[in-house]
Amino acid sequence: MTLTHYLVLAAILFTIGAVGVLVRRNAIVVFMCVELMLNSVNLTLVTFARSTGTIDGQIMAFFVMVVAAAEVVIGLAIIMSIYRTRRSASVDDANLLKY
């Protein structure tokens, strides 16, 4: 077993997340798929950090996590406010930025 296994696993997880973003209609599930893509990239970063023998990759993964946390907070608040006005959490129904 080599580090390639981790990288291929991360690529497959990323793809599953991307397909989920394209296929699913519920905005919250779409958001979860985006989180899965971020996580798989984190796995790649950690793997390459180990491969090159530097900590920088881990720092990058740490920053990705922080940005993801902020992004989740804002995204879920947007979904909440869309749900309040349209009574729906489906991405098909939100076709206008206002109202």
Next chain:
Amino acid sequence: MSLLAAAADTQVVIGGAEEVVFWILGPVALAGALGMVFSKNAVHSALWLVLTMLSLGVFYVVQEAPFLGAVQIIVYTGAIMILFLFVLMMVGRDSSDSVVETLRGQRVAATVLGVGFAGLVGAGIARATEDLPVVGLAEAQADAAGGEGGNIPAIAELLFTRYLLAFEVTSALLITAAVGAMVLAHIEREPGTRRTQKELSKARFLDNPRPQTLPGPGVYARGNSVAAPALLPDGTVTEESFATGVEPQEIEQMPRPTGRGQLGSPDGALGTLDPAPLDGGRQS
């Protein structure tokens, strides 16, 4: 220093225990991801994603990043997924995904695209990183004296020297996110638009033909469930006591004396299942 330089040249051998962990948790992570995409219920999706994130956290620990593993489990599976579940319970739990395709053939196209992308990227990565060196983090994590420094001191050293500016900008990002979430989730109400209790009470009596509560279910010797309908004084079932969403239950009752002669007595109405005569049962 020569010892460390020598260590950097030699590759770290990936142990058998790590292999076992990978081949157990790799399929688990994949199953979690697939379950998230394919489960109809959004809450099930969230729980599948928790499974994937937990296995990724273990991968981080195995790959010499124990700090990130802990952060992954605390922040992702602990905080972020709970936030997702909160919003799901408030918003999207009952709004199950529609199976109607708004764009024709989108699902098939997305799946084909996904399989193709996974094949290309996976094969590309596999070919490109075939003989990827595994230097390991032993040297990067060593402290100044050359001893075993550990992961967290090494991360802290980098974070507060080379990446200090990014770290400080992160704090601005987080405070912006918090304020933004508050602004987005806040409902502005004009002062005075909220109706008082008195107004609500008046409105209830004005528009409602039935201001009092509906009759409760009946209580019988052989059954007191909410499905048991209540009886009116004349023995008929009152339809207003039917519980919503439950089939009204037939209650077996003791046979009662139904003699017309008893109807004149004070408890005559209790003794019959027939509707009471209009004159109250009095016989001339």
